[in-house]
Structure formats: C-alpha cells, structure tokens
Amino acid sequence: MNIIVTGGAGFIGSNFIFHMLKKYPDYRIVCLDCLTYAGNLSTLAPVMDNPNFRFVKESITDREAVYKLFEEEHPDIVVNFAAESHVDRSIENPEVFLDTNIKGTAVLMDACRKYGITRYHQVSTDEVYGDLPLDRPDLFFTEETPIHTSSPYSSSKAGADLLVLAYHRTYGLPVTISRCSNNYGPYHFPEKLIPLMIANALNDKPLPVYGEGLNVRDWLYVEDHCKAIDLIIHKGRVGEVYNIGGHNEMKNIDIVKLICKELGKPESLITHVTDRKGHDMRYAIDPTKIHNELGWLPETKFADGIKKTIKWYLENREWWETIISGEYQNYYEKMYGDR
Numbered sequence: 001m002n003i004i005v006t007g008g009a010g011f012i013g014s015n016f017i018f019h020m021l022k023k024y025p026d027y028r029i030v031c032l033d034c035l036t037y038a039g040n041l042s043t044l045a046p047v048m049d050n051p052n053f054r055f056v057k058e059s060i061t062d063r064e065a066v067y068k069l070f071e072e073e074h075p076d077i078v079v080n081f082a083a084e085s086h087v088d089r090s091i092e093n094p095e096v097f098l099d100t101n102i103k104g105t106a107v108l109m110d111a112c113r114k115y116g117i118t119r120y121h122q123v124s125t126d127e128v129y130g131d132l133p134l135d136r137p138d139l140f141f142t143e144e145t146p147i148h149t150s151s152p153y154s155s156s157k158a159g160a161d162l163l164v165l166a167y168h169r170t171y172g173l174p175v176t177i178s179r180c181s182n183n184y185g186p187y188h189f190p191e192k193l194i195p196l197m198i199a200n201a202l203n204d205k206p207l208p209v210y211g212e213g214l215n216v217r218d219w220l221y222v223e224d225h226c227k228a229i230d231l232i233i234h235k236g237r238v239g240e241v242y243n244i245g246g247h248n249e250m251k252n253i254d255i256v257k258l259i260c261k262e263l264g265k266p267e268s269l270i271t272h273v274t275d276r277k278g279h280d281m282r283y284a285i286d287p288t289k290i291h292n293e294l295g296w297l298p299e300t301k302f303a304d305g306i307k308k309t310i311k312w313y314l315e316n317r318e319w320w321e322t323i324i325s326g327e328y329q330n331y332y333e334k335m336y337g338d339r
C-alpha cells in the first residue's frame with residue numbers, strides 16, 4: 001500500500017504518520033507538506049531515515065507539483081490533513097484558508113481522478129456543524145446534523161466537505177470524510193488552547209482565557225483520532241461521513257485550571273481577555289456510527305491523556321521553545337499584546 005499523507009508535518013498528520021509506519025511496516029508513506037508556519041520538519045526527524053518514508057515539500061494548491069507527485073508515486077490512498085487550521089487566524093485573514101482548504105482539496109481530488117486511487121480521505125472537523133447551546137446537554141452532532149458554520153475556518157472546511165461529496169456523486173471518486181472533535185497531544189502547535197496554556201504556565205506568563213471560559217469542547221487524544229482514520233481508510237464505506245469524538249466535554253476554564261494544578265502554577269496567572277468573534281459555545285460529537293460500523297472507541301481517558309501531554313511538553317521544551325521564539329512571537333504580540 002502506498003499512501004500520500006498531506007499536512008504530515010503538522011500536529012495530527014505527524015502523529016498519523018508515526019502510527020501508520022509503526023503499525024504497517026510494509027506500507028510506503030509519502031508526506032506532502034509545504035511547511036507553513038504550522039509545519040515543522042523537525043517533528044518528522046524520527047522517521048526521516050525510514051526507507052518506507054518520503055517527504056516532499058510542495059503545496060496541495062500547486063496542481064503541477066501535485067500531478068508530478070502522483071505520476072512518481074502512484075498512491076493507492078490519499079489522506080488529506082493539509083489545512084490552515086487556526087480559527088483566530090481565519091478571522092484575521094480568511095483568504096489563505098479558502099486557497100488551501102478549498103482549492104487545495106479540489107486539486108488533490110483532481111489528481112485522484114486523473115491517476116486513479118482506491119480511497120481519498122478528507123480529514124474534517126466537528127466545527128462544520130456550528131455550535132450547540134450550553135443549556136441543552138441532550139443535543140449532539142450526528143452525521144445528519146446540518147452544516148451551519150460560524151468562522152471563515154469552519155466555512156472553508158465545510159466548503160471542502162461539500163466538494164468531496166460532490167466529487168463522489170458526480171465523478172464516482174471513492175471518498176470518505178471524518179469529522180473529529182478537538183484533539184490534544186504531542187506536537188500540538190502552541191497557538192492552540194492546551195499547548196498555549198502549558199507553554200505560558202511553564203514560563204509564568206498570563207493564561208489568556210477568552211471571555212468567561214465557559215465554552216465547551218469535546219477533547220480527544222490525538223492517537224485515538226489516528227486509529228479512527230486508520231479504520232475508516234481500510235474498512236469505512238465509500239461516500240460516507242464518520243463523526244469522531246471522545247465523549248469528553250470540558251469547559252475551557254476547567255482545562256486551564258487543571259493545567260495550573262498539574263504544573264503546580266497559581267490560578268492567578270489566568271487572565272480573562274476579549275472573546276473570540278463569533279465564538280462557538282459548545283461542540284459535542286455523537287460517535288455512534290463509527291462505533292457500530294467499525295468498532296472504534298476512544299481508548300485514552302482525559303485524565304491520563306493530559307498527564308501524558310504535559311509530560312511531553314516538559315520533555316520536549318526545545319521543540320516548542322524554538323517555535324515561540326521565532327516568527328510566532330509577532331503573531332502572539334498581535335493577538336494578545338493589547339488584551
């Protein structure tokens with residue numbers, strides 16, 4: 001099996017590559033990633049010398065480069081993780097989100113049509129469903145929940161999902177889509193809630209909680225997400241959407257307090273800052289379909305996963321300190337400097 005994994009120098013894609021190379025020693029994995037601010041080649045250092053692994057630095061929006069890669073590699077499966085992934089950045093500058101998340105997806109699928117593949121898998125998000133109210137804990141997102149996006153990021157991901165389903169219906173492309181809740185774990189870029197709070201707490205910097213911190217997210221350990229995608233690309237039904245979630249809803253403020261406790265830092269570091277524009281209140285996934293059809297269940301309890309994650313950030317300071325001392329510092333100043 002020859003698999004192209006796009007966005008593999010980012011958080012979830014890199015974890016997926018490690019999972020696949022370990023579990024399937026006879027598979028070839030080709031990572032296609034243009035190394036945006038969020039892509040980090042040092043993350044892939046442990047597999048760079050693996051003869052079954054190849055890294056290619058190109059953009060999924062570059063049709064010529066993508067076609068050339070397909071001609072060279074004849075992939076059986078394409079798993080598309082490549083995306084602009086940060087909601088706050090999409091609010092500042094939506095354009096690159098449209099280019100990468102929508103146009104890039106179309107280019108990849110055109111290559112799949114032209115050269116033939118057995119599966120195109122789109123890694124999507126629960127954010128395409130919009131949000132749920134805090135006072136209706138009985139409501140969950142199912143695969144039938146209407147698309148109802150809030151941010152330029154989620155709209156671009158929803159646009160891509162609709163294109164993927166259209167390529168299936170119109171051209172018969174063998175596609176699957178997964179819509180996962182918030183991931184956490186090693187190699188998570190420190191602009192996102194959990195790694196940002198860990199890094200700031202370790203540096204005794206303020207912990208910027210948006211609004212009152214009552215927004216709810218459904219957190220899933222990244223390895224469990226990777227295992228779900230592994231199942232879907234091998235056993236999932238073509239043309240189907242699968243929700244993936246941890247049944248682990250938590251308020252932002254409780255996560256931040258837990259991180260303070262685990263690191264022995266005072267809660268007085270918590271600073272309430274201006275809320276995110278259009279901030280989704282609650283995400284909650286109903287993962288019944290993937291459980292019933294493919295037998296998937298989350299394996300990592302949040303209490304264990306957050307400990308493992310914090311330990312990883314303590315043991316890999318160089319990885320995230322390099323990031324926060326570079327260009328990212330300008331972004332951080334712009335985002336949090338005046339609030």
Ligand code: NAD
Pocket residue numbers: 006007008009010011012013032033034035036037038039040058059060061080081082083084085086100104123124125126157179180181182183184189
């Ligand atoms: P990330 O930002 O950590 O990584 C994205 C990767 O894509 C980076 O390596 C970047 O260099 C690469 N990339 C960006 N634009 C590219 C382009 N034009 N061509 C090639 N490579 C490009 O993101 P992540 O958190 O790992 O998310 C991966 C995927 O999973 C995304 O599609 C995201 O929408 C989806 N997702 C993420 C979460 C989450 O909690 N992080 C949850 C559900 C779904």
Ligand code: TDX
Pocket residue numbers: 085086087088124125126127181182183191192193194196208209210211213215216217252276
């Ligand atoms: O500094 C912060 N303070 C804060 O209160 C940051 C960065 C975030 N937050 C809040 C906003 C959200 O309610 O924490 C929550 C989580 O924020 P993010 O880590 O930015 O994640 P979210 O917006 O929920 O989106 C994530 O999950 C779905 C990923 O970034 C997306 O790529 C994925 O699709």
